[in-house]
Amino acid sequence: MKGTFPIDKFRELRTPFYYYDTKVLRETLSCLHAESIKYDNFVVHYAVKANANPKLLSIIRENGLGADCVSGGEIRAAIKAGFPASKVVFAGVGKADWEINLGLDYGIFCFNVESIPELEIINELAAAKGKVANIAFRINPNVGAHTHANITTGLAENKFGISMPDMDHVIDVALEMKNVKFIGLHFHIGSQILDMGDFMALCNRVNELQDKLEARRIRIEHVNVGGGLGIDYKHPNRQVIPDFHDYFETYAEHLKLRSYQTLHFELGRAVTGQCGSLISRVLYVKQGTNKKFAILDAGMTDLIRPALYQAYHKIENITSDDTVESYDVVGPICESSDVFGKAIDLNKVKRGDLIALRSSGAYGEIMASGYNCRELPQGYTSDELV
Ligand code: LLP
Numbered sequence: 001m002k003g004t005f006p007i008d009k010f011r012e013l014r015t016p017f018y019y020y021d022t023k024v025l026r027e028t029l030s031c032l033h034a035e036s037i038k039y040d041n042f043v044v045h046y047a048v049k050a051n052a053n054p055k056l057l058s059i060i061r062e063n064g065l066g067a068d069c070v071s072g073g074e075i076r077a078a079i080k081a082g083f084p085a086s087k088v089v090f091a092g093v094g095k096a097d098w099e100i101n102l103g104l105d106y107g108i109f110c111f112n113v114e115s116i117p118e119l120e121i122i123n124e125l126a127a128a129k130g131k132v133a134n135i136a137f138r139i140n141p142n143v144g145a146h147t148h149a150n151i152t153t154g155l156a157e158n159k160f161g162i163s164m165p166d167m168d169h170v171i172d173v174a175l176e177m178k179n180v181k182f183i184g185l186h187f188h189i190g191s192q193i194l195d196m197g198d199f200m201a202l203c204n205r206v207n208e209l210q211d212k213l214e215a216r217r218i219r220i221e222h223v224n225v226g227g228g229l230g231i232d233y234k235h236p237n238r239q240v241i242p243d244f245h246d247y248f249e250t251y252a253e254h255l256k257l258r259s260y261q262t263l264h265f266e267l268g269r270a271v272t273g274q275c276g277s278l279i280s281r282v283l284y285v286k287q288g289t290n291k292k293f294a295i296l297d298a299g300m301t302d303l304i305r306p307a308l309y310q311a312y313h314k315i316e317n318i319t320s321d322d323t324v325e326s327y328d329v330v331g332p333i334c335e336s337s338d339v340f341g342k343a344i345d346l347n348k349v350k351r352g353d354l355i356a357l358r359s360s361g362a363y364g365e366i367m368a369s370g371y372n373c374r375e376l377p378q379g380y381t382s383d384e385l386v
Pocket of ligand 1: 188190229267268363
C-alpha cells in the first residue's frame with residue numbers, strides 16, 4: 001500500500017516540498033498522551049530540533065507538550081508557537097551568552113548544563129539580572145545505543161554531558177552558587193533507538209546516580225531522560241505510530257523514581273517522523289551502463305539523512321501503478337553522495353511522476369540547506385491542501 005496523498009493538489013505545487021499529514025500527527029499525539037498519562041509524574045517535551053515548522057509546532061503545543069530547545073532560535077520558535085516559557089528546557093554543549101540571556105529573560109523552566117565553565121557563565125548572567133536560573137546537569141551515562149554511530153550521544157567518547165565520576169564535584173560547585181538552583185539530572189543516549197534494552201541500561205545508570213545523591217542527602221525533583229525513541233522507516237504504513245506503550249512502560253518498570261520526582265522525556269522523531277514525506281518530481285530517467293537512474297528534483301539539500309547517515313527512507317512512485325522496475329534514485333546536487341537509494345523497486349518511472357520519500361517529518365525540512373544556491377523546500381500541511 002502507498003500512503004494516501006492529495007495527488008491532484010500536489011500536481012499544482014512546485015516541487016520539492018514537504019507534506020505533513022496532520023491526521024497522522026494528531027493521532028500520534030493522542031496516543032502519546034494516552035500512554036504517558038497512565039503515569040501521573042511523566043512529563044513529555046517535544047524536541048524542537050526534529051522539526052520547527054510553525055504549523056506543526058502549534059499542533060504539538062495544543063496537545064500540551066513542553067518544548068526541548070537547543071538554541072536561542074529554537075526558544076524563539078517555541079515561544080512564538082505558544083509554548084509557555086515554564087515548559088521550555090534548554091540543552092546544548094555550546095550555549096552563547098545571548099542565548100542564555102534570552103532563556104533568562106523568558107524565565108524558561110530549566111537549563112540543561114554540560115560543563116562547569118557553562119555553569120559559571122549562567123550563574124554570572126543570572127546574577128547580572130538579579131535572577132536565579134533552574135539548572136539540571138546533563139550526565140553522560142556511558143551507555144551505548146544500538147543505532148548509527150553519528151547519532152549516539154551517551155558514550156564517554158562523545159562531546160555531550162558531564163562524566164559520571166565528575167557528577168559529585170559539579171553538584172558541589174553548583175550548590176555554592178547563588179544564582180543557579182540545582183533541580184535535576186538530564187540524560188540522552190542517542191536517537192532512532194528501537195531496542196528497549198538500551199533505555200533499560202539508561203534506567204540502571206540513573207538508579208545508581210540517584211542512590212549516590214540520596215546517600216549525600218541531595219534531593220532533586222526532576223529527572224530528564226531525553227528522547228531517542230525510533231520509528232519504523234521500513235514500514236511507514238504498517239507502523240505509523242511508534243510504540244509509546246513499551247517505551248513508557250520500560251521507564252515505569254526500571255527507573256526507580258522517588259515519589260516527589262517528575263520524569264521528563266524529550267521526544268522528537270517519534271512525534272513528527274511518520275507524518276511527513278518529501279514530495280519530488282522525476283526530472284529524467286537515465287539509462288546507465290547496467291542500471292537505470294531516476295533523477296529527482298529533490299536532493300540531499302532537501303533531505304540529507306541518506307547522504308549523512310546512510311539512512312533508509314521508503315521511496316514510492318505515487319503517480320504510477322505500472323510494473324515494478326529497479327532504479328537508483330538520485331538528486332541533482334553535484335555530489336556523488338546525493339543518492340536517496342540504490343536498486344530501489346518502483347512502479348515504472350517517467351518524467352513528471354511524483355515520488356514520495358516517506359518518514360521524513362523529523363530531521364528533514366529542518367536540516368535542509370541552500371547548497372548549490374538552491375531554495376529551501378516549502379512545508380505544507382494536509383489541512384492547507386484540502
Ligand atoms: N534530547 C536531546 C538532548 C537530544 O540531543 C535529542 C536529539 C533529542 C532529545 C531528541 O531525540 P529524538 O527523540 O528525536 O531521537 N539528525 C539526526 C538525529 C539527531 C538527534 C540529535 N539529538 C537524524 O536525522 O537521525
